[in-house]
Amino acid sequence: MGLMPSCLLRDFIEIMFTDFVEEKKELILAIPKNRKLSDLPKIHQPTLIIWGEHDHLFPLEYAHKLKMHLGENAQLAIIKGAGQAINAEKSKEFNKQIKSFLIDFKRSQISPSAKQ
Numbered sequence: 001m002g003l004m005p006s007c008l009l010r011d012f013i014e015i016m017f018t019d020f021v022e023e024k025k026e027l028i029l030a031i032p033k034n035r036k037l038s039d040l041p042k043i044h045q046p047t048l049i050i051w052g053e054h055d056h057l058f059p060l061e062y063a064h065k066l067k068m069h070l071g072e073n074a075q076l077a078i079i080k081g082a083g084q085a086i087n088a089e090k091s092k093e094f095n096k097q098i099k100s101f102l103i104d105f106k107r108s109q110i111s112p113s114a115k116q
Contacts (some may be wrong), residue, residue: 042071
């Protein structure tokens with residue numbers, strides 16, 4: 001991990017995923033209740049959606065629906081073997097996706113005459 005001592009990470013995981021489990025489940029299940037994807041505004045800027053393949057809080061199906069809702073300006077990156085905490089679980093892949101997205105975006109902003 002590098003930035004966080006492993007003992008803190010273990011404590012964080014233990015607290016987040018073992019204490020008050022039922023209450024957290026209820027909270028998470030209530031988040032999408034009575035909400036429609038169509039209520040979300042459209043984003044016209046290039047958008048990167050990063051989703052963990054094994055996210056149990058927000059299933060992968062939601063990622064595909066969000067991508068469809070946002071349209072062709074959205075790019076979906078699914079991180080294999082990751083759950084909800086993608087940036088902690090698969091930090092190298094997470095950073096790689098962001099870097100690639102930003103580089104591609106910057107390249108797309110360069111005018112055709114400047115490329116020659």
